[in-house]
Amino acid sequence: MINIEHLVKNYGKIEALKDVSFSIQPGEIVGFLGPNGAGKSTAMNILCGYLSSTSGSAKINGIDILENPIEAKKLIGFLPEIPPLYLDMTVIEYLKFVYELKGCTLNREKHLDEVCSVVEINEHRNRLIRNLSKGYRQRVGIAQALVGNPPVIIFDEPTVGLDPKQIVEIRDLIRRLGAHHTVILSTHILGEVQAVCDRIIIINKGKIVADEKTENISTVLSGGRDVTVKICGPEKEVLDTLCGMSGVAFAESLGRQDMDSISYHVKSSPGIDIRKALFNTISHRGWPVIGMESTGANLEDIFISAVSENDESSETSSKSKKTKKERSKK
Ligand code: ADP
Numbered sequence: 001m002i003n004i005e006h007l008v009k010n011y012g013k014i015e016a017l018k019d020v021s022f023s024i025q026p027g028e029i030v031g032f033l034g035p036n037g038a039g040k041s042t043a044m045n046i047l048c049g050y051l052s053s054t055s056g057s058a059k060i061n062g063i064d065i066l067e068n069p070i071e072a073k074k075l076i077g078f079l080p081e082i083p084p085l086y087l088d089m090t091v092i093e094y095l096k097f098v099y100e101l102k103g104c105t106l107n108r109e110k111h112l113d114e115v116c117s118v119v120e121i122n123e124h125r126n127r128l129i130r131n132l133s134k135g136y137r138q139r140v141g142i143a144q145a146l147v148g149n150p151p152v153i154i155f156d157e158p159t160v161g162l163d164p165k166q167i168v169e170i171r172d173l174i175r176r177l178g179a180h181h182t183v184i185l186s187t188h189i190l191g192e193v194q195a196v197c198d199r200i201i202i203i204n205k206g207k208i209v210a211d212e213k214t215e216n217i218s219t220v221l222s223g224g225r226d227v228t229v230k231i232c233g234p235e236k237e238v239l240d241t242l243c244g245m246s247g248v249a250f251a252e253s254l255g256r257q258d259m260d261s262i263s264y265h266v267k268s269s270p271g272i273d274i275r276k277a278l279f280n281t282i283s284h285r286g287w288p289v290i291g292m293e294s295t296g297a298n299l300e301d302i303f304i305s306a307v308s309e310n311d312e313s314s315e316t317s318s319k320s321k322k323t324k325k326e327r328s329k330k
């Protein structure tokens with residue numbers, strides 16, 4: 001659906017994107033996560049045809065955004081960081097304007113009614129955008145992205161500046177849109193991707209530092225995963241079996257806990273999710289597994305570790321060495 005290959009963007013001497021590649025399949029809800037200044041907006045603006053790249057390509061359904069922008073843009077609805085709203089128009093006037101701008105061919109009344117219902121803004125359709133709260137303005141911004149019913153919707157920092165109730169509502173709306181659209185949610189907020197996305201791409205200083213399913217990302221990045229497993233079976237034999245499994249770095253008994261089961265702490269080798277193999281091996285020996293809980297690092301730890309690992313790897317450059325020295329002087 002979306003293919004980004006070797007994207008580079010320089011603003012003068014600033015390298016905002018350094019060889020960024022990823023692809024997104026239809027129906028995915030992907031979080032594009034990174035700290036401020038990481039290059040998220042730059043990447044999203046290039047993908048949506050608002051900005052040209054220095055080199056590399058962005059394709060939607062095989063259509064290159066630079067070679068055939070009109071066709072490519074029909075496939076994408078975009079909510080930029082600062083939505084392009086006309087404050088002196090009413091909601092419905094604005095949406096009609098966007099409809100014309102996009103050269104839509106769907107039945108106008110019916111389509112705009114549907115869009116207003118999806119973003120729940122029907123009661124406000126005749127109000128001036130100027131008089132709407134930030135939360136409702138953001139809904140109008142989302143409505144604008146939905147006009148024309150594009151298969152891909154891209155949100156750039158959609159909840160910045162909203163109050164907690166509005167944040168929950170906008171996240172719910174994005175999640176609902178994910179049922180019928182391919183969604184990219186660009187944000188610096190971890191909880192946001194965790195709440196909404198199936199997959200997380202982490203970007204830092206213009207480079208992709210992680211790209212994983214949300215459920216797997218802790219395994220891949222935390223350098224091992226801790227699992228607590230409750231097994232009914234002879235303690236020593238169970239422990240020997242656990243220690244002998246490939247992919248297990250460490251196992252210990254936590255002692256007898258309830259009824260005839262014993263809890264064990266198992267640590268897997270880096271990058272391995274041991275849970276399925278653990279279940280299969282233990283139940284194959286005829287010992288029932290009656291509970292399993294993963295106690296891996298939370299996303300916040302992972303994000304910080306992914307971002308700082310990336311910083312360490314760039315420390316070969318003389319500039320960052322100097323900063324490190326300067327820091328140690330203090
Ligand atoms: P993010 O959206 O992740 O916060 P941006 O893509 O906005 O990051 O910015 C990436 C880098 O490019 C930052 O260092 C930023 O200062 C720089 N940058 C962004 N836009 C411009 C611009 N128009 N001119 C010069 N530098 C820019």
Ligand code: MG
Pocket residue numbers: 040041042081156157
């Ligand atoms: Mg940004």
